[in-house]
Amino acid sequence: MGDYVTPGEEPPQPGIYRSEQMCLAQLYLQSDASYQCVAELGELGLVQFRDLNPDVSSFQRKYVNEVRRCDEMERKLRYLEREIKKDQIPMLDTGENPDAPLPREMIDLEATFEKLENELREVNKNEETLKKNFSELTELKHILRKTQTFFEEVDHDRWRILEGGSGRRGRSTEREETRPLIDIGDMDDDSAARMSAQAAMLRLGFVAGVIQRERLPAFERLLWRACRGNVFLRTSEIDDVLNDTVTGDPVNKCVFIIFFQGDHLKTKVKKICEGFRATLYPCPDTPQERREMSIGVMTRIEDLKTVLGQTQDHRHRVLVAASKNVRMWLTKVRKIKSIYHTLNLFNIDVTQKCLIAEVWCPIAELDRIKMALKRGTDESGSQVPSILNRMETNEAPPTYNKTNKFTKGFQNIVDAYGIATYREINPAPYTMISFPFLFAVMFGDMGHGAIMLLAALFFILKEKQLEAARIKDEIFQTFFGGRYVIFLMGAFSIYTGFMYNDVFSKSINTFGSSWQNTIPESVIDYYLDDEKRSESQLILPPETAFDGNPYPIGVDPVWNLAEGNKLSFLNSMKMKMSVLFGIAQMTFGVLLSYQNFIYFKSDLDIKYMFIPQMIFLSSIFIYLCIQILSKWLFFGAVGGTVLGYKYPGSNCAPSLLIGLINMFMMKSRNAGFVDDSGETYPQCYLSTWYPGQATIEIILVVLALVQVPIMLFAKPYFLYRRDKQQSRYSTLTAESNQHQSVRADINQDDAEVVHAPEQTPKPSGHGHGHGDGPLEMGDVMVYQAIHTIEFVLGCVSHTASYLRLWALSLAHAQLSDVLWTMVFRNAFVLDGYTGAIATYILFFIFGSLSVFILVLMEGLSAFLHALRLHWVEFQSKFYGGLGYEFAPFSFEKILAEEREAEENL
Amino acid sequence: MGILIPLVSVSAFWAIIGFGGPWIVPKGPNRGIIQLMIIMTAVCCWMFWIMVFLHQLNPLIGPQINVKTIRWISEKWGDAPNVINN
Numbered sequence: 001m002g003d004y005v006t007p008g009e010e011p012p013q014p015g016i017y018r019s020e021q022m023c024l025a026q027l028y029l030q031s032d033a034s035y036q037c038v039a040e041l042g043e044l045g046l047v048q049f050r051d052l053n054p055d056v057s058s059f060q061r062k063y064v065n066e067v068r069r070c071d072e073m074e075r076k077l078r079y080l081e082r083e084i085k086k087d088q089i090p091m092l093d094t095g096e097n098p099d100a101p102l103p104r105e106m107i108d109l110e111a112t113f114e115k116l117e118n119e120l121r122e123v124n125k126n127e128e129t130l131k132k133n134f135s136e137l138t139e140l141k142h143i144l145r146k147t148q149t150f151f152e153e154v155d156h157d158r159w160r161i162l163e164g165g166s167g168r169r170g171r172s173t174e175r176e177e178t179r180p181l182i183d184i185g186d187m188d189d190d191s192a193a194r195m196s197a198q199a200a201m202l203r204l205g206f207v208a209g210v211i212q213r214e215r216l217p218a219f220e221r222l223l224w225r226a227c228r229g230n231v232f233l234r235t236s237e238i239d240d241v242l243n244d245t246v247t248g249d250p251v252n253k254c255v256f257i258i259f260f261q262g263d264h265l266k267t268k269v270k271k272i273c274e275g276f277r278a279t280l281y282p283c284p285d286t287p288q289e290r291r292e293m294s295i296g297v298m299t300r301i302e303d304l305k306t307v308l309g310q311t312q313d314h315r316h317r318v319l320v321a322a323s324k325n326v327r328m329w330l331t332k333v334r335k336i337k338s339i340y341h342t343l344n345l346f347n348i349d350v351t352q353k354c355l356i357a358e359v360w361c362p363i364a365e366l367d368r369i370k371m372a373l374k375r376g377t378d379e380s381g382s383q384v385p386s387i388l389n390r391m392e393t394n395e396a397p398p399t400y401n402k403t404n405k406f407t408k409g410f411q412n413i414v415d416a417y418g419i420a421t422y423r424e425i426n427p428a429p430y431t432m433i434s435f436p437f438l439f440a441v442m443f444g445d446m447g448h449g450a451i452m453l454l455a456a457l458f459f460i461l462k463e464k465q466l467e468a469a470r471i472k473d474e475i476f477q478t479f480f481g482g483r484y485v486i487f488l489m490g491a492f493s494i495y496t497g498f499m500y501n502d503v504f505s506k507s508i509n510t511f512g513s514s515w516q517n518t519i520p521e522s523v524i525d526y527y528l529d530d531e532k533r534s535e536s537q538l539i540l541p542p543e544t545a546f547d548g549n550p551y552p553i554g555v556d557p558v559w560n561l562a563e564g565n566k567l568s569f570l571n572s573m574k575m576k577m578s579v580l581f582g583i584a585q586m587t588f589g590v591l592l593s594y595q596n597f598i599y600f601k602s603d604l605d606i607k608y609m610f611i612p613q614m615i616f617l618s619s620i621f622i623y624l625c626i627q628i629l630s631k632w633l634f635f636g637a638v639g640g641t642v643l644g645y646k647y648p649g650s651n652c653a654p655s656l657l658i659g660l661i662n663m664f665m666m667k668s669r670n671a672g673f674v675d676d677s678g679e680t681y682p683q684c685y686l687s688t689w690y691p692g693q694a695t696i697e698i699i700l701v702v703l704a705l706v707q708v709p710i711m712l713f714a715k716p717y718f719l720y721r722r723d724k725q726q727s728r729y730s731t732l733t734a735e736s737n738q739h740q741s742v743r744a745d746i747n748q749d750d751a752e753v754v755h756a757p758e759q760t761p762k763p764s765g766h767g768h769g770h771g772d773g774p775l776e777m778g779d780v781m782v783y784q785a786i787h788t789i790e791f792v793l794g795c796v797s798h799t800a801s802y803l804r805l806w807a808l809s810l811a812h813a814q815l816s817d818v819l820w821t822m823v824f825r826n827a828f829v830l831d832g833y834t835g836a837i838a839t840y841i842l843f844f845i846f847g848s849l850s851v852f853i854l855v856l857m858e859g860l861s862a863f864l865h866a867l868r869l870h871w872v873e874f875q876s877k878f879y880g881g882l883g884y885e886f887a888p889f890s891f892e893k894i895l896a897e898e899r900e901a902e903e904n905l
Numbered sequence: 906m907g908i909l910i911p912l913v914s915v916s917a918f919w920a921i922i923g924f925g926g927p928w929i930v931p932k933g934p935n936r937g938i939i940q941l942m943i944i945m946t947a948v949c950c951w952m953f954w955i956m957v958f959l960h961q962l963n964p965l966i967g968p969q970i971n972v973k974t975i976r977w978i979s980e981k982w983g984d985a986p987n988v989i990n991n
Contacts (some may be wrong), residue, residue: 016938134983407938429938433945442952493952499957509982514961515968517979524979527972538975542966545985549907553915553954561978565967573960580956629959636963649963 016407020362020598022397027357027373028232028387030380034346034355036341037376037386038889039100043371045890047359048398052347061344070337076113077330083120091323098328100335102379108333116322123315130308134817135242138300140281141252144294145206146236146255147283201789205266206259211278213252215239219276223258226268232259242255257283285498329842331895338894354384356704358391360398360434360886397422400886405463409485412436417871425592434585434874435866436485440492441581442808442862442901445816447494448503448855456487489863499554500809503848506818507560511551515558518545537564542637542650565905567810578629582802583621586795589877590614596878608714612707613791619704621799627656630690643690645672652684662686663697678751711788717778790876798873804834804865814856819849908962915954923947 025047041047048237061234084091099111172827211219225229233254242251256278258269273280274342289459298884312439324813347356361369365522366388399420399866413435420426457464460483471477471581479486501507527533540546540558559566569717590613597605634642637650652673662669671694673684681687688694822847827839926947927940951956 257977270954297916310908404935429941430945432938433942433949438950472944499953515978516985517975518985519979521979525971529977536974537924537969537971539969540975542964542967545967547985550911550958552911552958554957556961558968558970558978561974562970563974566967566968569966571988576960577953577956581952584952631975632959634960635962635965637965637967653965660990664965758985825965 008123009269016403016411016426016428016734018426019399019401019420019883020364020886021364022360022400022422023363023394024391024395024397025359025361025366025369026389026391027355028349028389029355029357030377030384030386032381033377033382033384035103035339036380038342039335040372040376041081041381042100042335042342042889042891042894043366045888045892046369047361047366048886048888049342049345050358050360051345052356052358053345055140062348063340063343066340067108067337069106070333070340073113073333074111074116074330074337077326077333079117080113080120080319080322081326081330084319084326087319088314088320094802095413098332100339106336110327113329114174116318119318120315121313123318127311127315130304130311131248132319134301134304134308135304137297137304138240138242138259139238139255139279141236141297141301142240142295142459143208143210143281144290147257149236150234150257151287151558151581164318166539179654191820196870205263206257206260206283207266207269207273207280207281208255209273209278209280210253210255211237211273211276213254215276215278215285216256217226219256219272219278222272222276223269226272228259229267229845230260231264231269233257241279251515253673257592258341280470285551332900334555334895335891338891340632342889344870344896349483362400374654396883398886399427399784399883400888401426407432409482412481413485413867413870414520414875415885417438417875418879419883419885421880421883424596424880424883425599425878425881427592430588430592431870432488435870436488436492437496438581438585438805438869439489439862439866440496440579441805442865443489443812443859444496444500444809445502445504445812445854446494446497447495448812448816448850449495450861451851451855452486452489452493452859456490457484457551458858459483460487472646482548489859500813501555501557501560501815506811507555507557509557512555513556513558514547514549514551515540515545516547517555539564546637555815570813571810574809575803576632577589578802578805579799580625580628581805582799582869583617583625584762585802585869585874586798586877587614587617589874590617590880593878604718605901607797609787610709612711616704616707616711617795619700619707621795624656624660624799628661630657634691645689645691646678648673648680648684652680652687654687655685658686664699664701666698666701695778708788708792711791712784716777716784720777794876798876801873802869808862812862813856814849816854819846823849845870915958916951919947919951919954923951932936 059062081091220233220235223233233256235254238253238255242253260266260269270280277312284293315453331447343355370388377386388593398460399422401411401420407428410432411426413432414420414426414428440449448761459480463480463483466480471480493742497503504724519538527536527538555570560568590610593613594606594610597610634652635647635653639647639649641647670684670690671682673687674680778868822840828837829835830838850897923944923946930936930939930943957961
């Protein structure tokens with residue numbers, strides 16, 4: 001059988017003219033197949049699951065345990081990742097996209113991660129212990145080395161003191177304090193004195209240890225005061241930088257040894273050492289024992305180094321092996337977690353042992369979705385096929401506009417204002433050209449446009465490298481994301497710059513100016529002879545200086561030289577252009593609203609909204625456009641007969657603005673520019689300028705005013721009448737006007753149940769209550785009043801709003817001219833080498849200011865104004881923007897978001 | 906005659922782009938979008954051109970220029986035929 005299209009379903013339309021046709025579908029998934037089916041749909045990224053359990057809290061859902069297990073796995077993987085980064089091991093990121101693992105593979109992953117984490121924690125603990133031992137032994141080694149020197153020094157000093165006799169000398173306080181020990185012995189016998197001294201020295205105790213260098217001064221002072229000078233302290237710095245055994249930070253330390261007498265002092269000294277967190281080590285008394293201990297310590301240090309190296313190597317090998325897989329594992333775990341989160345949205349049918357899901361999906365992609373479900377079912381080994389059952393609903397579907405890298409920028413511009421109501425016309429296709437074009441009307445300059453174009457070209461040509469670089473700067477990302485918009489803005493700016501004949505505020509005489517000099521040489525000489533007169537300005541009369549053929553493309557370069565009245569000419573041109581462009585775009589918007597009304601089959605909207613709007617717009621604003629064109633075509637500097645009236649000259653050219661005001665005021669005006677006697681009226685530019693203008697304008701104004709009550713009351717009235725008729729015949733209407741057909745696709749081994757409604761698609765986005773529930777007249781009236789007022793007043797204010805096209809263009813041109821006149825032109829006044837240097841420097845300044853002020857700041861300003869013209873002036877004519885965005889369940893999006901969150905940490 | 910040549914040639918240029926361009930777009934998923942862009946470009950650019958052209962068709966005012974610049978114009982761009990040099 002051929003393509004099956006249900007009645008009322010349109011054939012698929014290409015592009016982004018409207019949002020995709022969406023349908024609500026019910027999925028019946030076998031419990032054992034549901035995981036695989038959801039995995040396949042996640043890879044596809046084309047379905048949006050609805051939450052069928054909104055009242056159930058997160059902790060009561062069916063698969064909350066599985067989600068917790070995934071969280072635990074994720075935590076372990078992050079721990080692994082942190083350890084890998086700490087060791088500065090490069091992590092392999094192949095960009096590989098593995099399939100979501102099967103549930104049984106999840107158990108394997110859990111076991112793997114558990115084993116890896118435990119192994120790593122054990123290795124870390126062992127390494128910590130080994131490092132602590134190593135540090136302690138190193139400290140002991142230094143103590144044994146330094147204390148040997150200490151003891152030798154002490155022995156030498158003491159013998160020298162003894163040999164020096166018993167006379168008191170002016171020595172240090174420490175030495176003086178030790179003298180009483182010598183006096184204990186019998187002074188009579190020299191030999192006996194020696195023996196006594198030795199015995200006294202043997203009774204001295206000592207402790208040795210290590211302390212941090214910065215604590216030493218306080219330590220020394222406290223010892224001295226607490227022991228009242230009865231201790232002897234010697235210190236020496238350790239040259240090696242040791243590591244703190246707790247934090248691993250490098251620490252500078254000192255070896256110290258303290259000599260004292262008696263157990264009381266020993267206790268006190270030890271307490272002080274503990275208070276200062278000094279580490280005490282045992283130290284033998286005799287040199288021989290110290291030497292033996294030192295050798296033992298050295299041996300143990302070497303052994304520890306070997307073991308520590310092996311431990312670190314082992315840790316490194318574990319991390320290197322893990323680093324090859326961590327990225328892939330994270331991807332897998334995240335996919336599993338998102339699948340279980342999605343399964344939690346389902347209903348569980350206990351009797352039939354299946355899960356029920358409801359999804360929004362594009363109708364055009366139903367085949368792909370069915371194929372995905374079939375693949376999932378096959379992979380799980382289930383025998384019962386998964387069923388996709390399309391449902392009918394009055395709920396508004398989500399809005400889904402398929403985009404590519406080019407259209408995404410423009411779609412974002414539209415979506416920032418509002419997501420399109422389901423199936424209403426998408427403004428983005430028209431925005432693709434009108435947005436950069438209106439920007440260019442404001443920005444128009446060939447030089448600045450070229451800069452913008454080249455910048456965008458750089459982004460476009462380098463887009464793969466720039467995407468891979470993953471630059472995190474938000475401003476850069478904004479520019480890069482909008483590179484195609486910027487490209488078109490630059491291209492159109494070059495075109496409009498050519499039209500304005502503006503290159504960095506200078507003009508080019510490409511086709512030969514249409515204006516020539518008409519002032520005799522003698523007159524010019526007369527003005528130039530006098531210094532004061534040479535500053536004068538003269539007007540080239542258009543009757544004679546203009547050769548009758550306009551400059552073919554763009555503005556005549558003579559106007560760039562017309563310092564006196566250049567702005568008068570250009571402002572007049574640009575204001576008229578703004579009005580014409582604005583009204584053209586607004587009219588186009590109203591025509592698009594007609595397309596929407598046709599699509600949603602809103603006859604009332606067509607008759608009593610679209611037609612009155614067009615009449616209103618035509619009576620006033622399109623008539624204004626016609627007047628602008630007529631003034632351009634028929635009125636010049638040369639007099640003659642125009643449209644039946646005698647036209648004296650340019651001073652009588654009609655004023656359109658005042659004419660528009662007089663049109664509404666219905667003021668009586670003179671007909672024609674001259675009276676019966678051939679004399680020109682004093683204010684001839686206020687006269688009517690074609691026969692019957694007063695009558696025609698009265699008719700137009702009345703016609704416009706009549707449309708307002710039509711827009712205001714007609715639609716609510718007819719809705720009210722329709723509602724009354726429906727309530728009268730409601731008993732005769734059948735309860736259900738739907739029929740149902742079931743189609744079995746034998747080839748694909750699945751089934752589809754389609755509820756085919758009799759009606760055509762309903763405008764569900766419009767809250768007018770077409771047969772859905774009772775009609776709320778108050779709401780309808782308020783809505784209609786708001787809409788009518790918005791349109792009527794909007795036409796007036798929006799027309800004025802489009803004048804910003806002129807204002808921004810004027811600002812840009814004048815700023816550019818100021819930059820040239822005040823900055824760069826100064827370089828040309830200077831001569832010689834100074835002039836060359838000045839040109840170089842001032843060009844740099846001129847270039848920098850051009851880029852930063854005129855391209856970036858002015859460009860941003862023009863961008864924002866073009867944005868407003870599209871959001872308010874254009875889209876308000878037809879765009880509801882009341883939809884919500886289609887958010888499909890997509891692994892790609894989930895992983896991208898996770899990666900972005902990860903990089904922001 | 907000096908009016909007709911640019912009027913016809915530029916309008917023909919944009920008409921060829923606007924009416925002929927859509928036909929040569931190769932078939933593909935984005936054909937409709939490209940066609941729409943071509944047509945809108947032609948319409949916008951032509952509208953812009955014709956407005957500038959019409960504005961200069963019958964000028965109401967002449968340029969007000971410095972005397973020194975007028976001498977420069979006289980030398981570089983030439984004088985009008987009806988100038989009487991005494």
